[in-house]
Amino acid sequence: MANITTAFPYTLLELQELVVAQKKIIIKGAGTSTVLPFAQIEKYLNKNDQLFLVSIDNLSKEICLVDEQTLKISGAITWLEARQFLFEKKYDLPLWPTETSAYILSGLATSASGERCFKYGPLRNYINKIKVINENGKLCEYHANKKYAGPKLDLSSNKISYFKNSLIPQIESEIDPFIGSEGQLGILIECQIKLVPKIKTLPFFVLLKPWDENDNYKTHIKVLNWVRNQKDIITCEMMDYLSLEFVSSSRFKNKKKDLIFFECEDSSIQTLCEELLENCSELEAQDIGQIELSELNSLRLEIPRKVADFISNNKLLKKGTDVQVNQNNVEDLFLSYIRMGKMLKQSNLRFLLFGHFGDCHLHFNILPTKEQSDWCDKILENFYDQIMKVDCMPFAEHGIGILKQKYWFKYVSKNEQKEIKRLKEWYDSKYIFNPLGYMSKIEI
Ligand SMILES: Cc1cc2nc3c(=O)[nH]c(=O)nc-3n(C[C@H](O)[C@H](O)[C@H](O)COP(=O)(O)OP(=O)(O)OC[C@H]3O[C@@H](n4cnc5c(N)ncnc54)[C@H](O)[C@@H]3O)c2cc1C
Structure with missing residues (x-):
């Protein structure tokens, strides 16, 4: 069994001494990474590996x-x-x-x-x-x-x-x-x-028909093309109808509508709502409304947290995407998600879609049982193979960690891997830092 020592240095000097000891080190922050399952780290280490799992919690703040x-x-x-x-x-x-x-x-x-x-x-x-x-x-x-x-x-x-x-x-x-x-x-x-x-912002929302039925996603794309030209909008996020079914309670729950919301400078809200209605003729005035910032914030935190809890309570590894596409490829993204969603629905598998809609960056999350876990991996692998044919960034914010490494190695050329290895060896010639990261796994 690998030897993992958890360390909580109180001073910089103690932390520096851990580095000087030349054992492998992984730093743990708050542990919310979706791609590095800290609780299951041992699975990824070799029998004779020795590792310091170092928390920075006790260092002076x-x-x-x-x-x-x-x-x-x-x-x-x-x-x-x-x-x-x-x-x-x-x-x-x-x-x-x-x-x-x-x-x-x-x-x-x-x-x-x-x-x-x-x-x-x-x-x-x-x-x-x-x-x-x-x-x-x-x-x-x-x-x-x-x-x-x-x-x-x-x-x-x-x-x-x-x-x-x-x-x-x-x-x-x-x-x-x-x-x-x-x-x-x-x-x-x-x-x-x-x-x-600092800007004082006000949020408003629009409700759209489910993205994965008929050609409804085309309205989503119209909204996206509109919002990407708006200088007064600060955020633009989406929670689909399936995400909203997943929350404990909300006035949007079980309405079978996708929720796209925006935060804008408070003086521009009226004009923006009117413009949005003008630009998307299929929208009606009752589809647009205002929402309290506190209601919005608790919704957007609850959904990814519930997904994270589901995964950790069932001792699974996260089955989710973090793909951002070029604005011109948003249709490809929706079509890929629709294809994946169809396959999952046929097997009664639960999934949901939410995230940074205005950035063309959505997280598709699957909630499988242990038995369905390997099959989900195959479906996701197929999704990545397809989406990587278009202009996209497959790891837009959550990083590579351990879970996305197989995709990183697939899509980064051998030449670039070699260059990254040179970078690693320039800063960490003894391969001390994060031995489970992709930089330590390059074999060239
Ligand atoms: C509900 C939920 C919502 C999320 N929303 C977002 C979001 O909107 N945007 C986003 O980008 N991410 C999001 N994430 C992912 C996650 O929160 C981020 O990746 C975050 O930056 C991780 O911070 P952490 O303190 O938990 O780091 P950890 O998970 O503890 O560590 C993450 C990685 O950073 C390394 N690391 C940590 N601290 C240091 C350090 N001091 N020096 C060197 N390396 C270090 C670790 O070794 C590890 O590889 C979300 C996660 C959850 C569960």
């Missing part, structure tokens, strides 16, 4: 403003704590991942996104400075305005232009290798985040 528009955090600060800290301030976080109990530093490690990404774009653009413990246990400081000075890598086919994340880390500034590389190159200890002016 700090949250403060460096100036009015720059937030500094260190240690296990959650997105919720940062939002509360900024509550009365003039500036705000550029993005809010749905799981507010996740740690901000882990958010850097996974290149987390979330609802406000629709207006503000990816997290990477807002990180000014980071502090990292390197493979020798040394504390290093990296700046976004300094050029990456590691080995020159040929990652030319990397898709970075309009997706939240890329198949392989985007590497331009010296902080870049650490954003989205899931703790495979070092341990993040501190960061500075550029803030955005």
Whole structure:
């Protein structure tokens, strides 16, 4: 059996000593990753492996403003704590991942996104400075305005232009290798985040006929094409009728309608609702309405949390997608999900679709029994084979972890894998950090 030692260092020095001990290390943040099942980690280790599973919970925490528009955090600060800290301030976080109990530093490690990404774009653009413990246990400081000075890598086919994340880390500034590389190159200890002016928002919604029946999804695409031209909209998310059947209680439950909701600046809500009705003639005034922010927030947190609970209570591995497509390929995405949904329905398998609709980024989640689990994997594999033929990013915000590795190796060319291996060896020549990550599995 592998030897896993859980460590809770209290000081940076204790953490540095763990690194210097040269055992393999996996950092655990709040443990909400959907692609790294911390509870089942042992299954993925070899018999003689020795591992420190290191929690950063006991390290000293700090949250403060460096100036009015720059937030500094260190240690296990959650997105919720940062939002509360900024509550009365003039500036705000550029993005809010749905799981507010996740740690901000882990958010850097996974290149987390979330609802406000629709207006503000990816997290990477807002990180000014980071502090990292390197493979020798040394504390290093990296700046976004300094050029990456590691080995020159040929990652030319990397898709970075309009997706939240890329198949392989985007590497331009010296902080870049650490954003989205899931703790495979070092341990993040501190960061500075550029803030955005606080906006008072109001949410409104539109109800649409179920996306997977008839050609209803075409109306969804019309709404999408409309919203992507709206500068005053901050978020645009969707919960399908199946997700709404899954919630404990809501006025939208069992209505058999998909819910798309928007947050906009409060002064523009009236005009936006009118414009939406004008642009989508199949919509009627009663399909559009206002919703309280608190009602909206509890709905959008409850659905993915219930999925996560279902998976962990049944000791399963998550069966879900995290695909973002180019706007021109949204029809392909819907058609792929419709095909997958049909197969699942024939076998009485429950599934649901929700997520960051305005970013062309939806999570399709299957809720199988243990017996149906392998069959679901085959269906998902088939889905990925199909969707990867169009312009898409298959791992838009949850990362690769362990569960998505087989897809990463399928879609990243051998040449790029070789380049990533060089990157890994530049920062972590002894392969200490996150030994279960894809960078440690490259065999070239
Ligand atoms: C209900 C729900 C909703 C979610 N919604 C979103 C969403 O809207 N957007 C989104 O992007 N994700 C979302 N996620 C996924 C998850 O919350 C994110 O991936 C998050 O960033 C993980 O943070 P964590 O603190 O739980 O990290 P963990 O799960 O503990 O770790 C995640 C990875 O980061 C590494 N890591 C953690 N901390 C460090 C560190 N200090 N230094 C180096 N490496 C580190 C870990 O080793 C691991 O590989 C959601 C998950 C759930 C359950």
